[in-house]
Amino acid sequence: MARNIGIALALLALAVGSRIIYPMESLAIEVRADDLIPNTIFTNSMLVSLLVNVALITLAVVAAGNLKAVPSGWQNFMEWLIEWLYNLFKGINAEYAQRTFPVIATIFFLVILSNWFGLLPGVGSIGICHAAEQNETSMSEIRLAVSAPVDNILPPSPFAEGSKYIGCQAGEGIVPLFRSPSADLNFTLALALISVFYTLYLSISKLGAGYFGKFFNLNGVMSFVGILELISLLARIPAFTFRLFGNIFAGEVLLIVMIFLVPMVVPLPFYFFEVFVGFIQAFVFAVLTMAFIAIETQDHNEHH
Amino acid sequence: MEALGVNLPKLIYQIINFGIMAFVLYRLLYKPVFNMLQERATRIEQSLKEADQVKEQLANAKRDYDAEIAKARQEAAAILMQAQERVKAQELELINQAQQEAERIRTEARAQTEQERALMFRDAQQQIAEMVTLTAEKVLQAELKQSHNALIEQSLVDLAKSRNN
Numbered sequence: 001m002a003r004n005i006g007i008a009l010a011l012l013a014l015a016v017g018s019r020i021i022y023p024m025e026s027l028a029i030e031v032r033a034d035d036l037i038p039n040t041i042f043t044n045s046m047l048v049s050l051l052v053n054v055a056l057i058t059l060a061v062v063a064a065g066n067l068k069a070v071p072s073g074w075q076n077f078m079e080w081l082i083e084w085l086y087n088l089f090k091g092i093n094a095e096y097a098q099r100t101f102p103v104i105a106t107i108f109f110l111v112i113l114s115n116w117f118g119l120l121p122g123v124g125s126i127g128i129c130h131a132a133e134q135n136e137t138s139m140s141e142i143r144l145a146v147s148a149p150v151d152n153i154l155p156p157s158p159f160a161e162g163s164k165y166i167g168c169q170a171g172e173g174i175v176p177l178f179r180s181p182s183a184d185l186n187f188t189l190a191l192a193l194i195s196v197f198y199t200l201y202l203s204i205s206k207l208g209a210g211y212f213g214k215f216f217n218l219n220g221v222m223s224f225v226g227i228l229e230l231i232s233l234l235a236r237i238p239a240f241t242f243r244l245f246g247n248i249f250a251g252e253v254l255l256i257v258m259i260f261l262v263p264m265v266v267p268l269p270f271y272f273f274e275v276f277v278g279f280i281q282a283f284v285f286a287v288l289t290m291a292f293i294a295i296e297t298q299d300h301n302e303h304h
Numbered sequence: 305m306e307a308l309g310v311n312l313p314k315l316i317y318q319i320i321n322f323g324i325m326a327f328v329l330y331r332l333l334y335k336p337v338f339n340m341l342q343e344r345a346t347r348i349e350q351s352l353k354e355a356d357q358v359k360e361q362l363a364n365a366k367r368d369y370d371a372e373i374a375k376a377r378q379e380a381a382a383i384l385m386q387a388q389e390r391v392k393a394q395e396l397e398l399i400n401q402a403q404q405e406a407e408r409i410r411t412e413a414r415a416q417t418e419q420e421r422a423l424m425f426r427d428a429q430q431q432i433a434e435m436v437t438l439t440a441e442k443v444l445q446a447e448l449k450q451s452h453n454a455l456i457e458q459s460l461v462d463l464a465k466s467r468n469n
C-alpha cells in the first residue's frame with residue numbers, strides 16, 4: 001500500500017516537474033495536411049498513407065506469403081482476424097458478406113492502421129523547418145511550440161536562440177513530416193465516397209432502376225419519405241467523413257492539449273484511450289458500411 | 305472545403321490508393337487466407353468422414369470376426385458331437401463284437417464240453433460193459449451162487465470207483 005502511494009507521488013512529482021522543466025508557450029495544430037513538396041499535391045498524410053500501404057502489404061506477405069495447413073505466428077493472427085471480420089460482416093449481412101469482404105475489410109485495415117500510425121512518437125513533431133510560416137494567416141491553424149527548457153536545469157539547450165524547434169532557426173516553423181491520413185479530410189472523404197457509391201452500386205445491380213423508386217415517389221406521403229431517404233443517403237457522405245476525421249483529429253488535439261498542460265505521465269491514459277478510439281472508428285466505419293449495404297439492397301416493395 | 309484542405313487531386317489520389325490496396329490485399333491476403341480456411345475446413349470434414357468410415361469398417365470387421373468365431377464354435381460343436389456319436393457307435397459295435405465273440409466262445413466251450421461228456425459217457429458205457437462182462441465172467445466162473453447179488457453190487461461199487469477216478 002505504502003509502495004503504491006510512493007509510486008503515485010513520484011509520478012505526480014514527475015508530472016508537475018515536467019511542466020516546470022518543459023514549459024510550453026503556445027499550441028499549434030493544423031486542420032489541413034501540409035504539402036511536403038512545394039507545388040505538388042504530395043502531403044504529409046499521403047506519405048503516411050504510403051507507409052500504411054507498405055506496412056499492410058508487408059503484413060500480408062509475412063502472414064499469407066507461405067500459408068501452412070497448421071498455422072502459426074502471423075498467419076495464425078491474420079487468419080483469426082480475417083475470420084473474425086468475416087463472421088462479423090456475416091452477422092450483419094449474410095448475403096453480401098463474402099462479395100463485399102475485400103472492400104470493407106480494406107476500409108477496416110486502412111483506417112485502423114492510419115489511426116494508430118498517428119499515435120506513434122514523431123508523427124506531428126518531426127518536420128521540415130519552414131520559414132514562410134508567418135505569411136499564412138489561417139483561422140484553421142493552431143501551432144504547437146515547444147519553448148526552450150529553463151536554463152541551468154538541463155544541459156546546454158539543443159534549441160537555437162529564439163527558436164521553437166530543435167534544428168530550426170529563430171522564427172521558423174515546421175511542416176510535420178508525418179500526419180495520420182485519418183486526420184486528413186481527403187482520406188476520410190475518399191473512404192466515405194467509396195462506401196456510399198459502393199452501396200449504391202450494389203443496390204442498383206440488385207434492384208435495377210426500381211431502386212430509385214424509393215427516393216422518387218409521387219404517392220402522397222411517400223413522396224416526402226422519399227425525400228427524407230434521399231437526404232439520409234446523401235448525409236452519409238459528410239457523416240462518414242467527419243465522424244472519422246473528427247474523432248482522430250480531436251484525439252490528436254486532445255493529446256497535444258494534455259502534453260501542453262502536463263508533459264509527462266498524464267497524457268499516457270489518453271494515449272491508451274486513443275488506441276481504443278482508433279480501433280472503434282475503424283470498426284464503426286466497416287460495420288456501418290456493411291449495415292447500409294444490408295439496408296439499401298433490401299427490396300423496398302417487399303415491405304408494402 | 306478548400307479551407308479544410310479538401311482538394312480534388314488529393315481526393316482522387318486517396319480513392320485510387322484505396323482501389324490499389326483493395327486489389328493488392330485481395331490478391332495477397334484475403335484470397336489466399338480464405339482459400340486456406342476453406343481447404344482446412346474441407347480437410348477436417350474429410351478427416352472426420354474418414355474417421356467415421358474407419359470406425360464403421362472396424363465395427364464391420366468386429367462383426368465379421370464375431371460371426372466367424374460363432375460359426376467356428378458351432379462347427380466345432382457339430383464336429384465334437386459327430387465324433388461323440390461315432391465313438392458311441394464304435395463302442396456299441398465293439399461291445400456287440402465282444403458279446404458275439406463271447407457267445408461264440410461260450411458256444412464252442414459248450415460244444416466241447418458236450419463232446420467231452422459224450423466221449424466220457426461212451427467211455428463209461430464201455431467200462432460198464434467191460435465190468436459187466438468181467439462180472440459175468442466171474443459169476444460164470446464161480447458158478448452161480450446165491451450171493452451173486454453181492455457180486456453185482458460189488459461190481460457196481462467198483463464201477464463207481466473207477467468212474468470217480
